[in-house]
Structure formats: C-alpha cells, structure tokens
Amino acid sequence: MQDMLESFDLKKQADELGVSVWKSPGFLFILMGIIIISSMLAVYFVFNNPDSVEYLLFSEFALVLVLFTVGNSIISGVDEIARANKMKTEFVSIASHQLKTPLSEINWEMELLVSKFSEGLTEKQKELIGNVGNSNARMIRLVNDLLDVARIDQGRLPLVKEELDIVGIIKDVIDNNRNLAASHNVKVNVVNYGSVPKIFGDRKRTVVVLDNLISNSIKYTKEKGNVDVAITPEKDRLVVCVKDDGVGIPKKQQKNVFHKFFRSDNAIKNQTEGTGLGLYIAKNVIVQSGGDMWFDSEENRGSTFCFSLPLKKNDKFYSVSM
C-alpha cells in the first residue's frame, strides 16, 4: 500500500525529474474541494436572499474560472512529468544504442584477430588481447543492463522462445564462473531432483539470470563455503534454487532486494562491484516468461534465491530464433 502511495506522489516524482510544479497536485485537489464547498455556501446564501441575483452570477462565474485554472494547472503538471519521464527513458535507449556499435566493433575485431589472424602472436600478447576482450564484454553487459532497465520501464523487453536444456545451461554457467569460485575458495554443486523436462524460454536471458544468481552467491560467500544449485521439477513448473552460506541480507532491507539500483549494506561492505540492476532485470525476465522469483535470507547465515519457469508454452515469447 505504501508503495502505491509513493508511486502516486507526483510532487516527489516531479522533483526527481527536475520538473517544477506549483505545490503538489494532491494539495490542488483539496483546494478545489474547498472552492466547491464555498461556492455551494455562496449559492445557498443567494437563495436565501433572492434579491441579490448578481451575487449568484458572480459566484458561478468565479467558480468556473477558479476550477478551470486549478484543473489546468494539475493537468499540465502531470503532463510535464510524463514527458520528462519518457525523455529520460529515451535518452538511456539512444545513448545505449550509440554505445553498442563501437562496442560490437571492438568485440568482433578482437574475435577476428584471435580466431583467424593469431598466427605469430606470443602467449603474452594473447593474454593481453584476452584481457581487453573481457573488459569489453563487461562494458557490453553494463550497457545491456541499462538498456534492459529502460525497456522494462517502457514495457518493451523482448524475449525469444527457444527450447531450453536447463541442466546444460546451469553447467555452462557454473563452468564460466569457475575462476570466480576458485578465487573465493567456494565449491559449486548441482543437486538434481528427478528427471528434468524440456522447457521454453529465452536462452541468452536465462543464462544471464542464472549467472546473476550463481555469481552473487559465490561473491557473497566467505572462504571455503558451498553454493548448491537445486533443480526441482513440479507439476506444471520447474523450480531452480541457488543456496549459499554467505553474508545474507539484513532483514530490514529484504523488501528492497528486487528494486532497481538497490544494493544491500552487506554487499557494499564486501566491496564487490555491482550496479544493483541484476536482480531487478532477472525478476522481470522471469515474471515476463510466466514464472516467479523469490528468496529467503538470514544475515550471516546465507541466502537462497529461487525462480520457476512454466512447463507449458507461453504466448508472451516472440519466436525470433531458429
């Protein structure tokens, strides 16, 4: 309920977006109410004094004028807020697109160099090229995250429908995180409860969701910890849970976990890098795919993040892939 009230606080939104509105629209509505009541009192007064018809005309005229002015002020305020909000989202989209062309160029040129023209390069040179490639990949992820947030805000996040081998994807993601796991001295295990049916989803995005959960679990686990990835097929959905015995999330911050740009005190204290966008995007991807995402966490004991994906086909996907 409080969330709902916050999203209706136009004055606050306007301030955040740098739009100036006079008082809050809520205040203006109250003002309108007061004006209507006073005009009704005026009408009552005139009816009790039938001689003063000019009073009636005057009060009616004043009523229309004031209501028009106040109403207009509310509408233009709301309008301007909506426009500023749209511009902000469009700015992020355009900036991200412009960034993506040179990033794609770096990406493809590096790949071309490594895979087709690497003859004569020393190991050291290859290592340096690899590092540049990794930094570029990180930059692309960052730009993609910003772009995804803008698309989620506009309700325009496209998902591709593909058949998913979830066990294979989990193994790939764990494999990609093996250096991170080794550096934190964390062991990642897969627990599989029952035979796993094929499901439909967006492959690239499901990989990002799992990478997010698994790398988070590794990063926030102290030395020699364990991360367990459990796959449980249920009647009409598949549930995947990632459990760690890491730093956990403080109770009072748990309600903000899926908010964009949120990072818990524990996360910041551990100084791991992050934008606070990963879980926000992950939850939106899963929900749009017809599933759900939830978690359970206790400070200093660990966290378990779970998501579900439906077994039946889902119309919300776009079949753009082969």
Place this chain on the structure above:
Amino acid sequence: MDKKKLLIVEDEPVLNKALQEFLSAEGFEVIAAVDGEEGIRKAGAEMPDLILLDIILPKKDGYEVIREVKADEKTKNIPIILLTNLGSINDVEKALELGATTYLVKADYKLEEITQKIKGILGMD
C-alpha cells in the same frame, strides 16, 4: 560442394569488413553492400543463399529492404537474418511480420555464433 553465397548489408565499415573476413575464412562466398538500395540491387543480381541485414541504413532502411526483397518473386525465398543493435519489442515484431527469418543483436553475438546460426538456417550442420 558449392560455396554458399552470403550478402552482407551493413553501413558501418568496420562491422562490414569484420563479417566479410570471418565468413570468408569460414568458407562462404561473401558479397557486401553498404546501403539499402545497393542491398536490394545485389540481392536481385547475385541471388545469394542468405542475407545478413542491418536495420539503420542509408538510402533505404532494413525494413524497406525486406519489403522489396520479399515482394520480388525471384528473391522472396532468400532467408534474411536481421543483424542490428536495435532490440525493442516493436523492432522485433516489425521485422518478423515483414518476413525476416530471425533477429540477432550485434553486441550480444560473437561472429562464431552468427556463423552457427547461418549454417543452421542453410542446413549445413
């Protein structure tokens, strides 16, 4: 086996060249165009097995290229892969409605993955 012929329609010279070099090294015959008009002309003249198409192009954009290629009896069966950095639902829907086979976001795909998609569509794997 004959070399499969690919047409690349891409206005960014670096991306166009990288695609050409990688796909040639993978054993394809590669032709390139740098704007929509040249793309449509070469599709008709060269009859490629597949077209890799950008959306934001000079002269005629990618959507117009799909429209004209699909409208021509001779070229309408050539599969088209859209290769772009646009990627909102509207872009995806529009491209598919016009008849593109699939849609790949440049920054998210390696040349190797694009090659796999091409081979998949051409039944080469």
